[in-house]
Amino acid sequence: DIQMTQSPSSVSASVGDTVIITCRASQATGSWFAWYQQKPEKAPKVLIYLTSSLQSGVPSRFSGSGSGTEFTLTISSLQPEDFATYYCQQGNSFPRTFGQGTKVEVK
Amino acid sequence: EVQLLDSGGGLVQPGGSLRLSCSASGFTFSDYGMNWVRQAPGKGLEWVSTITLDGRNTYYADSVKGRFTISRDNSENTMYLEMNSLRAEDTAVYHCVKGYTSFDFWGQGTMVTVSS
Numbered sequence: 373d374i375q376m377t378q379s380p381s382s383v384s385a386s387v388g389d390t391v392i393i394t395c396r397a398s399q400a401t402g403s404w405f406a407w408y409q410q411k412p413e414k415a416p417k418v419l420i421y422l423t424s425s426l427q428s429g430v431p432s433r434f435s436g437s438g439s440g441t442e443f444t445l446t447i448s449s450l451q452p453e454d455f456a457t458y459y460c461q462q463g464n465s466f467p468r469t470f471g472q473g474t475k476v477e478v479k
Numbered sequence: 480e481v482q483l484l485d486s487g488g489g490l491v492q493p494g495g496s497l498r499l500s501c502s503a504s505g506f507t508f509s510d511y512g513m514n515w516v517r518q519a520p521g522k523g524l525e526w527v528s529t530i531t532l533d534g535r536n537t538y539y540a541d542s543v544k545g546r547f548t549i550s551r552d553n554s555e556n557t558m559y560l561e562m563n564s565l566r567a568e569d570t571a572v573y574h575c576v577k578g579y580t581s582f583d584f585w586g587q588g589t590m591v592t593v594s595s
Contacts, residue, residue, distance in 0.1 A: 406581035408524075415574055415585035416524065427583065459524055463580030466538040468514075468526040 378471025384479040391447040393474045395460035404463035407445045411456045481505040481584045485575040488589030499560040501575030509553040512579035517571035565593045
């Protein structure tokens with residue numbers, strides 16, 4: 373199984389800040405890597421798929437990068453609606469696995 | 480507009496059974512793999528199961544293998560999760576999810592509570 377280690381587990385930030393979340397996989401995942409945003413009591417929604425492809429309708433301040441076993445989600449110029457929990461996920465092999473989540477909180 | 484309506488959750492005793500359903504609309508259901516992903520209260524996301532677009536291949540998390548069965552009826556645009564021998568640790572919101580390598584649309588979820 374591919375284990376996903378996501379960091380940090382939480383981050384305090386202000387509107388306008390740049391936030392970087394990292395996910396490390398225990399094995400290479402190819403390009404099959406995605407990022408999700410979840411707000412309280414809501415279903416997750418995909419932000420980034422195939423490592424760096426922006427899902428339709430997602431603001432361009434969200435970007436993804438990485439390769440091999442290290443992947444990054446960058447939120448540039450954090451907006452009030454971006455305070456949420458973020459998860460990474462690998463789709464290279466079964467079982468599909470998620471990171472533990474990163475909560476972006478108001479500083 | 481893509482819609483996934485998951486249903487069938489409820490309160491069940493340990494060892495009991497439930498059948499979840501996911502009714503899909505707004506896309507060509509038979510063109511996509513489908514999944515169940517769960518989230519225990521206050522916890523993170525856990526992938527449960529995937530079924531390929533034609534239903535020929537299924538995959539399960541070790542935690543549910545042998546107890547849960549995923550299936551689909553492409554003529555009815557519906558996916559199912561048959562859950563047997565339920566345990567307290569299966570308590571979670573279960574989401575129906577569209578996609579295969581990534582999950583591009585999620586249902587709102589149906590709550591399953593396993594408790595005596």
